[in-house]
Amino acid sequence: MDSPHGVEMEVAAVGPDFIPALWAPVPPAIHPRYADINAATARWAHAYKVGSPQLRGRLVTQDIGLFAARILPDGDEDVITLLSDFVLWLFGVDDGHCEEGALGRNPGELNAALHGLLRIAQQPGTPMLVDDSLAWALRDLSRRIEGHATPAQTARWVDALREYFWSVVWEAHHRSAGTVPSLNDYTLMRLYDGATTVVLPLLEMGHGYALDADERDHPAVRAAGEMASFVITWDNDLLSHHKEHRSGDYYLNVIRVLEHERGCTTGQALATAVAQRDRVLRLFLRLRTHLEAQAGPELRQYLESLGRFIRASQDWGISSLRYTTPDDPAPLPSTFSSRPTDDSDDALDIPVIAEWWSLLPAATHESVSACTAP
Structure with a gap:
């Protein structure tokens, strides 16, 4: 197990659904x-009739706009609204x-449907899916993206x-077969099926700049984005577990x-997941x-926006009706911890991400508390 014994015992003592206060070193905004x-x-x-009336009725109560406003707290309001609309569309x-x-x-059928939507994203004027409300909503999103982005950002x-569409098709394969993937395969899939990477171009748009391609695609910068995706999706799994498994x-x-x-056990798995996201x-x-x-x-x-994205996911996750499920209250934390449960500098035993730990020079392995706010 990657988790310390003390955390494992604390979770087990309270109950398998109990989520401890998560470490949140990035300040809220x-x-x-x-x-x-x-x-x-x-x-x-409502104007674009995103999803069924029942689904749409749920989505509009989940404060997705607050999530977007936390991701880009000092960004352009039009881009934040675009991001908020896009996240709701993704849901x-x-x-x-x-x-x-x-x-x-x-x-197979999901793959075909998503490929049609992908063409709409590439070319919103394409005369197809004319009776599909998700396609019409995506046309609007794509045109607004083009209005704020460079051609290269739009392509990214x-x-x-x-990538997101491929990953949810992969998930549909496991759902149809009733199978559970390995941790290594799940980690790779989760970097994409959480739709975090689709948000990254909007971090640039929200502040009106475009990173140089060589800078953005440097292995260490790319890995920083993947690490943010890992933490965000692990947090999402922790905070949504009650809703999902019930x-x-x-x-x-x-x-x-x-x-x-x-x-x-569930308690041991929960403690391990917390330790993994902390590391x-x-x-x-x-x-x-x-x-x-x-x-x-x-x-x-x-890089600052990546940290904001992590913290935004945490703040929204413990407060949104999407996860608190008031009809069957989820035992979620109402505050955050100032300390990680795992302070090891060793790579996690997950091969698909092990290379991350090789990207940081050994000389920089100083205490985290020296460079982050509690």
């Missing part, structure tokens, strides 16, 4: 017009097509959307994957500090 952004996204969802696809719809158990957004439907979640692979978050902070020392203003802004 939110755009001052968050309420207007949230309301605008609700109007947009419309994920909940409606992948998790709750029939396509979610038919990877489409490429990231393709639904009675098939679900994929790191806790279930760990239980299946290691033959451990990756510590590495992210050290790598970010190392990169900032030699970065220009745009890269520094991008």
